[in-house]
Amino acid sequence: MKTVNNKAWLMVLPAILLVGLSAIIPLMTVVNYSVQDTFGNNEFFWVGTEWFQEMLHSQRFQNALQRTLLFSTLILVIEIPLGIGIALAMPKRGIGVSVCLVLMALPLLIPWNVVGTIWQVFARIDIGLLGHGLASLGVDYNYTQNSFDAWATIVLMDVWHWTSLVVLLCYSGLVAIPEVYYQAARIDGASRWAVFRYIQLPKIKRVLLIAVLLRFMDSFMIYTEPFVVTGGGPGNATTFLSIDLVQMAVGQFDLGPAAAMSLIYFLIILLLCWVFYTVMTVSDQNASSNRGRIG
Amino acid sequence: MATIELQAIAHRYDSERDAAIGDVANPFAVNTLDQCWPDGGAYALLGPSGCGKTTLLNIISGLLRPTAGSVLFDGVDVTARSPEQRNIAQVFQFPVVYETLTVADNLAFPLKNRGLPKLDIDSRVASVLTMLGLQEKANLKARDLSVDDKQKISLGRGLVRTDVNAILFDEPLTVIDPHLKWQLRTELKKIHQQFQHTMIYVTHDQTEALTFADRVIVMHEGSIMQVGTPQELFEKPQHTFVGRFIGSPGMNVIPCIVDGATAIVGEHRISLHASLGSDFKSSGLQNTELGIRPEYVRLRQEQGLPATITAIEDVGKHVVVRVVVAGHELKAILREGEPIPQQPKVWFEPGKINLYQNDHLIQAAE
Numbered sequence: 001m002k003t004v005n006n007k008a009w010l011m012v013l014p015a016i017l018l019v020g021l022s023a024i025i026p027l028m029t030v031v032n033y034s035v036q037d038t039f040g041n042n043e044f045f046w047v048g049t050e051w052f053q054e055m056l057h058s059q060r061f062q063n064a065l066q067r068t069l070l071f072s073t074l075i076l077v078i079e080i081p082l083g084i085g086i087a088l089a090m091p092k093r094g095i096g097v098s099v100c101l102v103l104m105a106l107p108l109l110i111p112w113n114v115v116g117t118i119w120q121v122f123a124r125i126d127i128g129l130l131g132h133g134l135a136s137l138g139v140d141y142n143y144t145q146n147s148f149d150a151w152a153t154i155v156l157m158d159v160w161h162w163t164s165l166v167v168l169l170c171y172s173g174l175v176a177i178p179e180v181y182y183q184a185a186r187i188d189g190a191s192r193w194a195v196f197r198y199i200q201l202p203k204i205k206r207v208l209l210i211a212v213l214l215r216f217m218d219s220f221m222i223y224t225e226p227f228v229v230t231g232g233g234p235g236n237a238t239t240f241l242s243i244d245l246v247q248m249a250v251g252q253f254d255l256g257p258a259a260a261m262s263l264i265y266f267l268i269i270l271l272l273c274w275v276f277y278t279v280m281t282v283s284d285q286n287a288s289s290n291r292g293r294i295g
Numbered sequence: 296m297a298t299i300e301l302q303a304i305a306h307r308y309d310s311e312r313d314a315a316i317g318d319v320a321n322p323f324a325v326n327t328l329d330q331c332w333p334d335g336g337a338y339a340l341l342g343p344s345g346c347g348k349t350t351l352l353n354i355i356s357g358l359l360r361p362t363a364g365s366v367l368f369d370g371v372d373v374t375a376r377s378p379e380q381r382n383i384a385q386v387f388q389f390p391v392v393y394e395t396l397t398v399a400d401n402l403a404f405p406l407k408n409r410g411l412p413k414l415d416i417d418s419r420v421a422s423v424l425t426m427l428g429l430q431e432k433a434n435l436k437a438r439d440l441s442v443d444d445k446q447k448i449s450l451g452r453g454l455v456r457t458d459v460n461a462i463l464f465d466e467p468l469t470v471i472d473p474h475l476k477w478q479l480r481t482e483l484k485k486i487h488q489q490f491q492h493t494m495i496y497v498t499h500d501q502t503e504a505l506t507f508a509d510r511v512i513v514m515h516e517g518s519i520m521q522v523g524t525p526q527e528l529f530e531k532p533q534h535t536f537v538g539r540f541i542g543s544p545g546m547n548v549i550p551c552i553v554d555g556a557t558a559i560v561g562e563h564r565i566s567l568h569a570s571l572g573s574d575f576k577s578s579g580l581q582n583t584e585l586g587i588r589p590e591y592v593r594l595r596q597e598q599g600l601p602a603t604i605t606a607i608e609d610v611g612k613h614v615v616v617r618v619v620v621a622g623h624e625l626k627a628i629l630r631e632g633e634p635i636p637q638q639p640k641v642w643f644e645p646g647k648i649n650l651y652q653n654d655h656l657i658q659a660a661e
Contacts, residue, residue, distance in 0.1 A: 186379060187379065
């Protein structure tokens with residue numbers, strides 16, 4: 001007879017309890033709501049997948065999803081190259097390093113709603129530095145009226161807030177490259193681009209993957225800042241999935257549809273992260289089959 | 296290929312940028328020195344860690360701009376030129392490969408950077424792949440290779456260029472497994488014999504230096520101590536440092552008083568093969584030392600300096616015996632199976648004694 005040491009279960013019990021209380025049980029209540037309907041009095045009716053079908057066919061949901069996808073795409077397209085660029089330009093030694101790192105870390109330390117408030121004031125056309133400045137220059141800027149201005153403001157705010165994260169991650173990858181790689185590249189006569197493409201990029205690929213995933217997830221779930229700055233307006237122009245969800249669940253108290261939406265939202269994030277991860281890791285392995293493409 | 300000449304080269308690390316490449320503790324990494332290395336030779340820069348040999352190598356390759364002096368390739372001053380313009384190949388201690396590229400693309404990299412036509416590149420790459428025995432791995436990604444294959448690739452990136460002036464090696468075998476070290480060194484030697492590139496090899500391992508190079512440059516604390524063939528370094532070290540550094544174990548160096556053709560150690564007289572010139576006598580021989588290789592120290596039953604054995608180390612093919620003679624420790628190498636006397640007398644093979652004054656050679660062995 002093989003003896004099994006069941007004490008091990010005792011050891012993992014706290015973790016199971018913690019995860020159960022904090023994640024699994026709340027998630028299950030959401031699942032529960034998503035397949036039922038209620039008219040109050042704590043009476044529930046089984047509706048099956050009706051809420052999911054309704055949600056997927058709803059124009060309101062699709063619009064919010066498109067807005068959120070567009071926002072995440074813009075954020076990745078702007079912040080990733082910009083972050084790499086700044087990291088490459090940062091000094092590797094000397095007093096400049098600490099100065100740059102502190103400056104870079106500052107935006108990351110500010111709470112979301114404070115960032116929102118800062119930009120809300122910053123962009124106001126009556127008193128804000130940006131808004132009033134642009135207005136006095138004759139630029140027709142008004143983020144509370146014009147959808148494009150509202151988008152520009154929110155994207156700019158996110159770039160200001162989060163590019164630092166990409167910079168810091170890339171920088172940590174860059175400083176880990178031994179000096180000898182650059183020496184070998186000089187001897188091989190490599191151009192600046194070739195050094196980036198064949199030495200720096202492969203070395204920061206892993207941290208870059210983390211940066212892309214973090215920035216995607218955060219931007220896809222963005223709530224506080226646009227809520228504070230535009231409140232989802234003008235009209236529905238900046239109503240992202242998260243804002244829409246809160247309006248539905250808290251504003252209208254439609255628990256069933258809101259629960260169904262939450263699950264769909266969650267699954268989309270999970271799916272897209274998996275796609276990003278797979279694409280970036282698989283492309284890494286396949287690069288060896290593409291011969292004869294240098295610099 | 297080129298003759299490499301160093302004129303009054305000196306270097307110190309003081310700027311921040313340079314400090315990252317080398318050691319900051321020693322202000323002068325390389326003291327003023329002149330050297331000329333004729334075209335097509337195999338040279339080794341040998342010395343303990345921190346002696347400035349890598350600094351000197353980086354000055355030759357152009358990775359480092361010397362504080363003073365100039366570097367000449369075939370009589371042309373290249374001090375201000377970049378490594379690329381100097382047409383130098385360099386192999387580093389840790390294998391540098393472009394990890395995401397295939398083996399073949401790694402070898403093609405320096406050629407593509409120089410804009411060679413594709414046909415030329417393909418034929419050069421193919422011949423270097425054959426030379427290094429990497430044909431079957433040509434389409435593998437470089438990062439999936441073993442460390443010795445990676446080191447071959449970084450050597451290959453130098454060999455692939457036909458116009459290369461010199462190939463420099465910075466302790467290239469340090470991270471390689473011992474049994475592969477020997478094999479790679481042999482291949483390197485073969486490549487040198489075949490193509491006659493000027494090769495400069497930096498190492499702290501005397502076996503590597505002595506087997507690889509026709510001429511070995513021994514460095515210590517930023518200065519060149521001796522330049523010579525492996526034979527000369529062994530028989531006639533110009534400086535006690537060279538004597539101690541070369542050989543395993545190194546040369547025995549013991550203080551002595553010189554009187555004509557006799558060296559006096561304690562109360563014992565040892566006859567030298569020739570008398571020192573009278574000019575030495577008149578200047579008063581102070582700080583004189585006698586140097587003898589352990590290979591030439593004999594332990595006998597009678598006739599010689601009385602000695603006490605302190606340790607016997609059997610290293611396989613021979614035995615190292617440590618003895619104390621007149622208060623000085625000496626090492627003797629005995630062949631395996633040679634009897635060790637109970638009350639040994641130490642005897643030096645005649646004509647194998649070097650004499651030093653203030654660490655510099657004043658009378659060489661025959």
